[in-house]
Amino acid sequence: MVLMIEATELTKCYGGTTAVDRLSFTVRPGVVTGFLGPNGAGKTTTLRMVLGLNRPTGGTVTVDGQPFGDHPRGLRRAGALLDAHDVHDGRTARAHLTALAVSNGLPRSRVAEVLTEAGVADVAGRRIGGFSLGMRQRLGIAAALLGDPPVLIFDEPLNGLDPEGVRWVRGLFGRLADEGRTVLVSSHLMGEMEQTADELIVIGRGRLIAAQSLRDFAARTTRPRVSVRTPDTGSLPGLLTGRGAEVRAEGEGLYTVTGLPADRIGELAFTHGVRLHELSPHPASLEEAFMELTAESVEYSAGAAR
Structure with a gap:
């Protein structure tokens, strides 16, 4: 069975606030799709509408x-x-999963299988209230x-996980996609998304910013970074800043240059x-592209005037 998630002009309003605004996208099987956006962008609201927990306004x-x-x-x-x-919190892990299995007509044998796969079989008899976030x-x-x-x-599955847990989740998502499943992951951890996602859906203020491969999205940054090393330290910085570049000294004749591509630096x-x-x-960075392309969609900025 191969299933897709498809949203068409999806909209959700709360009073006079539009949390999701005419959002259209498709999540395909066989790849891990990252769902990104600044805080308050409408990601969780969108996921709740996908699962029928919130009713769309339109x-x-x-x-x-x-x-x-x-x-x-x-x-x-x-x-x-x-x-x-x-x-x-008063249920044990095993009782929680057993209740879900019975209500969905699933065999009880699945409970033991997923407890083992998720690495919590040893604590299956403990009450959930004593569990750590991980x-x-x-x-x-x-x-x-x-x-x-x-x-x-x-939605934010890596919160609270230790490095071993993060590695396990990363491998799990890749395996699920390789099996032909449709995998949608919302996260604010750009480094993890860079290692995990194949495709991206990026939203800001409830609207679609991009729906494309991670590589193509990262390449949209207009601030390429180039490492340059020279013994002529007195000449290079002024030469490049005079052409609009930003030059940061890293020591021992090494500079990081932004604003000019490598071929232009070489020609100069x-x-x-x-x-x-x-x-x-340097290869295009997902974090740099995300910060640049979502800058106008950030609802709360550190240091912003109140």
């Missing part, structure tokens, strides 16, 4: 061509982790996997007789 969002709420026994169709704290995240991922669904949705150095020992362009 537009539609479907899983396999239908609103998710129309699918019987939803855990067989899509699994999700939206809030690791949204569980009954353990709650693992339990939430286990619940998402319970129905062996073709669609998986995760050659023309003016400046010797270069290194000229190394």
